Amino acid sequence: MERIVVFGATGTAGGFTVRRCLDKGLQATAFTRGGGIEPAPNLVVRHGDTRDADDLRHAIEGQEAVVSALGPRYLDAPTALVSDWLSAIELDVRRVIVIGGAGILQADDTSRVHELPSYPPIFKHVNQDMLDVYPRLQEGELDWTMVCCPRILDSKATVEYLVADNKMPAGGGQSIEAENIGSFVARELFKAAHLRRRVGICSVA
Numbered sequence: 190m191e192r193i194v195v196f197g198a199t200g201t202a203g204g205f206t207v208r209r210c211l212d213k214g215l216q217a218t219a220f221t222r223g224g225g226i227e228p229a230p231n232l233v234v235r236h237g238d239t240r241d242a243d244d245l246r247h248a249i250e251g252q253e254a255v256v257s258a259l260g261p262r263y264l265d266a267p268t269a270l271v272s273d274w275l276s277a278i279e280l281d282v283r284r285v286i287v288i289g290g291a292g293i294l295q296a297d298d299t300s301r302v303h304e305l306p307s308y309p310p311i312f313k314h315v316n317q318d319m320l321d322v323y324p325r326l327q328e329g330e331l332d333w334t335m336v337c338c339p340r341i342l343d344s345k346a347t348v349e350y351l352v353a354d355n356k357m358p359a360g361g362g363q364s365i366e367a368e369n370i371g372s373f374v375a376r377e378l379f380k381a382a383h384l385r386r387r388v389g390i391c392s393v394a
Contacts, residue, residue, distance in 0.1 A: 190284075190378050192216045193254040196239055196274065199224035201343045202288050203258030205371030207232070210256075213375045220248045239274040254284035256374055261315050268314050271322045284381075285326075285333045286374055292316035293323055294337050294389050295356045302357070327385070334377055335387045340364040346372065349393045354386045361391035 237244030
């Protein structure tokens with residue numbers, strides 16, 4: 190693994206993901222709708238829109254992996270953050286990591302987190318995009334990982350983090366520091382320890 194593109198590279202999780210991947214020696218393309226990114230060795234910045242086919246084609250050309258850290262502009266409207274670009278890249282890039290919310294995870298053997306009475310209704314739309322994408326990933330041939338986060342803190346890592354396949358880790362907290370998300374993604378790009386899995390991630394309680 191040498192070359193990756195990060196969608197949503199100026200966001201909370203995306204920014205830390207770019208930095209941790211650069212620290213690992215990867216060549217990173219930061220793809221963003223706008224906003225400044227500090228120059229760094231092995232970093233290419235591209236401005237564009239994931240809904241634009243030409244922008245996408247230029248962004249993923251020559252890449253070995255796509256990391257999506259896209260976040261919605263508004264929580265109270267339907268969104269297609271992942272659906273917009275997934276079909277366009279399926280024939281060009283095999284490794285995909287999607288950073289999203291925890292609603293898609295299993296709460297138990299028969300229900301998911303978003304089905305719990307305590308799940309915040311405001312996340313309904315962004316979670317629906319993940320629900321729409323999940324079966325497509327399962328049925329397709331991509332090497333995918335969904336990184337499923339509780340509340341994301343815009344901060345460097347101050348505590349350790351836990352991960353678990355398909356559910357939130359036992360004994361974990363209710364949040365995750367953004368730098369730890371970036372560290373996990375960078376490690377997963379090299380180790381591929383959670384291929385074709387939803388991964389719950391949270392800070393140690």
